[in-house]
Amino acid sequence: MASKAEMHSVSIPSGLKASLERLAESRNVNEAELVSEALTRYIDEEMDYSGAIDEALKESEEGVFVSGDKVIEWMKSWGTENELPMLEPDIILAKRS
Template sequence: MSDATFSVRIPDDLRQEVDALAKANRRSRSFLVKEALQAYVDEQRTYREAIEEAIKEADETGEFISWEATGRWLKSWGTPDELPPPEPDILLKNRK
């Protein structure tokens, strides 16, 4: 696999930060940008795969959590009465 040149426009202040990090780490700007881009792509791939797996699982089981239950749970975050994660409350015909 060969490397290819890829140009992107970034704000000057971001370029300066990348340059400072490159100097501090004794790496090239190109190395840091490549590493950062690879980490971002890996994270996004993992995120998309998790979403796709969750959708597949929900479609197979027919079990879903309503927005209302999710909303109650989220609103409780950081309060003394924080709720446990909601259980499925929408049960469609089992599709297994």
């Protein structure tokens, strides 16, 4: 079931508007559909990013960390045949009371 849509007005720079028109025409959809799709994707990504930050802050407050050397080793493996899996915390600090 489709959700109820509401009308909103936004200012779009002319260059972006022209690109939106071209893309809508090439995909055979209207501009409003493209704007809605783009906004949905953007909000989903931002919510995921915000959630990841909240989780990282929670872990840091609990004293859970991954050592810098392990992070660097992991990042150097990105895009290689031997790419390392996501790291598990290797530093757990005792909670202070």
